[in-house]
Amino acid sequence: MRPSKVGVTVPARHLPSEECPQISQVLARIGEKWSVLIIIMLAERSRRFSELKRAIGGISQRMLTLSLRGLERDGLVKRTVFPVVPPRVEYELTPLGQSLRAPVSALGEWARGHLAEINAAREAFDRREALEADKLSREWRGVPS
Secondary structure, eight states: OOOOOTTTSOOOOOOOTTHHHHHHHHHHHHHSHHHHHHHHHHHHSOEEHHHHHHHSTTOOHHHHHHHHHHHHHTTSEEEEEEOSSSOEEEEEEOHHHHTTHHHHHHHHHHHHHTHHHHHHHHHHHHHHHHHHHHHHHHHHHTOOO
């Protein structure tokens, strides 16, 4: 009698092919470097553009604008313009954006908790690559190892 393989593997989940590009676009938006930081900043409270720019080190005004517009387009961020002089604009997460708080926070905590391991792996990789490059360079020049 042959052993049954029923229950040994998990059946693959197949996404309808027309959904793949859409899901890919959503994941690309959420996974963008600046989007994650913006979501984290707005998870606490609404913020003004200049406040976001100061808090997110290294982001240019143009990139912050593009990122906020993309998040707004996807329904994750709400932009409110207050009719005062000078105009005041605030950004906040929508309910859909708020639903990203837990996954984004979990991802951030995972990264923070594994920084030492990731840095060690990077250093080991870079050392191996440098040794390999040196070995190849010696071979090309005909120098014995």
